[in-house]
Amino acid sequence: xxxxxxxxxxxxxxxxxxxxxxxxxxxxxxxxxxxxxxxxxxxxxxxxxxxxxxxxxxxxxxxxxxxxxxxxxxxxxxxxxxxxxxxxxxxxxxxxxxxxxxxxxxxxxxxxxxxxxxxxxxxxxxxxxxxxxxxxxxxxxxxxxxxxxxxxxxxxxxxxxxxxxxxxxxxxxxxxxxxxxxxxxxxxxxxxxxxxxxxxxxxxxxxxxxxxxxxxxxxxxxxxxxxxxxxxxxxxxxxxxxxxxxxxxxxxxxxxxxxxxxxxxxxxxxxxxxxxxxxxxxxxxxxxxxxxxxxxxxxxxxxxxxxxxxxxxxxxxxxxxxxxx
Amino acid sequence: xxxxxxxxxxxxxxxxxxxxxxxxxxxxxxxxxxxxxxxxxxxxxxxxxxxxxxxxxxxxxxxxxxxxxxxxxxxxxxxxxxxxxxxxxxxxxxxxxxxxxxxxxxxxxxxxxxxxxxxxxxxxxxxxxxxxxxxxxxxxxxxxxxxxxxxxxxxxxxxxxxxxxxxxxxxxxxxxxxxxxxxxxxxxxxxxxxxxxxxxxxxxxxxxxxxxxxxxxxxxxxxxxxxxxxxxxxxxxxxxxxxxxxxxxxxxxxxxxxxxxxxxxx
Numbered sequence: 001x002x003x004x005x006x007x008x009x010x011x012x013x014x015x016x017x018x019x020x021x022x023x024x025x026x027x028x029x030x031x032x033x034x035x036x037x038x039x040x041x042x043x044x045x046x047x048x049x050x051x052x053x054x055x056x057x058x059x060x061x062x063x064x065x066x067x068x069x070x071x072x073x074x075x076x077x078x079x080x081x082x083x084x085x086x087x088x089x090x091x092x093x094x095x096x097x098x099x100x101x102x103x104x105x106x107x108x109x110x111x112x113x114x115x116x117x118x119x120x121x122x123x124x125x126x127x128x129x130x131x132x133x134x135x136x137x138x139x140x141x142x143x144x145x146x147x148x149x150x151x152x153x154x155x156x157x158x159x160x161x162x163x164x165x166x167x168x169x170x171x172x173x174x175x176x177x178x179x180x181x182x183x184x185x186x187x188x189x190x191x192x193x194x195x196x197x198x199x200x201x202x203x204x205x206x207x208x209x210x211x212x213x214x215x216x217x218x219x220x221x222x223x224x225x226x227x228x229x230x231x232x233x234x235x236x237x238x239x240x241x242x243x244x245x246x247x248x249x250x251x252x253x254x255x256x257x258x259x260x261x262x263x264x265x266x267x268x269x270x271x272x273x274x275x276x277x278x279x280x281x282x283x284x285x286x287x288x289x290x291x292x293x294x295x296x297x298x299x300x301x302x303x304x305x306x307x308x309x310x311x312x313x314x315x316x317x318x319x320x321x322x323x324x325x
Numbered sequence: 326x327x328x329x330x331x332x333x334x335x336x337x338x339x340x341x342x343x344x345x346x347x348x349x350x351x352x353x354x355x356x357x358x359x360x361x362x363x364x365x366x367x368x369x370x371x372x373x374x375x376x377x378x379x380x381x382x383x384x385x386x387x388x389x390x391x392x393x394x395x396x397x398x399x400x401x402x403x404x405x406x407x408x409x410x411x412x413x414x415x416x417x418x419x420x421x422x423x424x425x426x427x428x429x430x431x432x433x434x435x436x437x438x439x440x441x442x443x444x445x446x447x448x449x450x451x452x453x454x455x456x457x458x459x460x461x462x463x464x465x466x467x468x469x470x471x472x473x474x475x476x477x478x479x480x481x482x483x484x485x486x487x488x489x490x491x492x493x494x495x496x497x498x499x500x501x502x503x504x505x506x507x508x509x510x511x512x513x514x515x516x517x518x519x520x521x522x523x524x525x526x527x528x529x530x531x532x533x534x535x536x537x538x539x540x541x542x543x544x545x546x547x548x549x550x551x552x553x554x555x556x557x558x559x560x561x562x563x564x565x566x567x568x569x570x571x572x573x574x575x576x577x578x579x580x581x582x583x584x585x586x587x588x589x590x591x
Binding site for chain 1: 372375377398401402404405406408410412413414415416417418421422425426427428429430431432433434435438439458459460474475478
């Protein structure tokens with residue numbers, strides 16, 4: 001139960017973990033700008049940024065599968081971006097072309113395959129992989145010349161251009177580097193440190209009479225209560241299950257009903273909690289926006305400055321390159 | 326800290342008064358237990374003392390000064406309260422942060438903060454858990470952290486608002502130990518709302534509240550031996566008092582004398 005911690009933080013106490021959270025936030029932003037400053041299709045520069053990122057990944061001492069987990073969520077995006085570049089570019093040198101024959105036989109086979117997939121979808125492992133294989137299979141079947149009535153007299157030709165593949169790969173490399181680098185930030189910084197860092201970075205806004213401290217207090221309380229609310233939700237789920245609510249079965253309509261039976265008590269409990277917490281905070285002398293001292297002091301170390309300088313050099317170097325090229 | 330209620334009435338949005346024309350005095354350095362059935366207005370009294378609620382009529386004096394909206398923030402700095410639900414008053418992400426929360430509000434220097442945290446977390450025996458998250462602590466431990474948080478603010482008055490009612494017997498025992506120690510070693514004014522007989526036994530004064538009014542007031546012995554009164558407000562008493570009562574009905578005078586002595590160590 002206690003494992004329901006929030007965020008992705010992985011404590012391996014590495015060199016990167018020790019960097020001040022503010023510096024980490026700043027250099028993540030600097031690096032993101034750097035990534036977007038790399039001229040399109042410049043694989044050498046993008047590749048070196050990727051290798052640089054990978055080097056930092058090794059420094060974090062976080063198991064690589066943690067990074068793979070965060071990449072898993074964007075596989076679809078990557079495939080989509082790549083296919084888009086590959087199929088919808090229509091200039092340059094053709095390296096591959098493919099005729100699609102829309103005859104009755106081809107289309108019928110394809111539709112049967114699709115129906116089979118939809119029917120057995122529930123029982124298949126590795127759904128995404130099988131879907132991709134199915135798409136390839138259908139394209140292949142459509143490619144087989146058949147002696148039958150053609151529906152469409154203009155044959156559809158898929159042409160793949162060299163430029164499309166190149167820019168597709170470049171985009172994949174760019175997104176990969178970006179995602180891996182931001183994952184470094186969330187894997188190596190505690191949510192509270194991240195919050196403190198953001199508060200400290202936003203503190204100049206106090207001069208404009210924007211109370212950033214209230215905002216930071218809100219975030220920190222939200223972080224504090226996420227595990228508590230998870231436990232609460234679990235309790236309510238069990239309580240409802242013991243009254244006969246089945247959260248796994250049923251039609252969409254029933255599912256919505258079941259979710260409401262979770263949400264309503266959840267809301268009531270959360271509001272009650274919020275109310276009591278507000279009273280408790282007030283009783284302990286909290287006045288929103290008033291001056292307070294802080295127990296968690298953030299101190300810049302010399303090494304933090306060196307890290308910052310490193311990323312500034314990367315950014316400035318890229319800007320100079322951009323101007324020169 | 327002397328707390329005085331003069332003809333205080335209070336109602337929430339509804340029409341009926343939760344507190345009806347209530348007057349009492351709590352003297353400096355005394356421990357007072359407030360007992361009464363659920364919904365009798367006990368918690369409302371503590372919120373009125375803390376200035377978290379404002380009376381509809383009547384007045385509250387603290388150290389002989391009338392409480393107003395202007396001076397309440399200052400007065401509140403000298404009071405701490407521990408609520409019923411240990412989860413809903415844990416503000417910090419770690420034990421250390423939570424104890425520090427009140428200190429941060431008081432704008433105490435960082436070094437001094439660490440000293441206070443160390444001192445009071447040791448006092449409630451939570452000093453080994455300073456970096457623990459609340460979800461890894463038991464209810465009793467969380468409640469002790471809440472006590473440390475209030476103690477660290479070094480207030481004159483501490484209010485326990487049913488602080489033990491959501492805890493298991495071990496948790497209750499832990500809090501009782503801490504309370505006893507506080508009473509003995511620190512000369513604090515303690516107000517405790519409780520259903521716990523042991524807690525009532527070692528307080529100096531007991532206020533019995535029913536339906537927003539005081540129905541009885543006195544030493545623990547007087548209150549706990551008044552079975553008729555306790556039955557009326559739906560409260561229990563100690564087993565030995567029940568026994569004495571049974572013997573009384575059957576006229577066993579000498580045994581009764583002995584038992585009284587044993588019960589209250591006279």
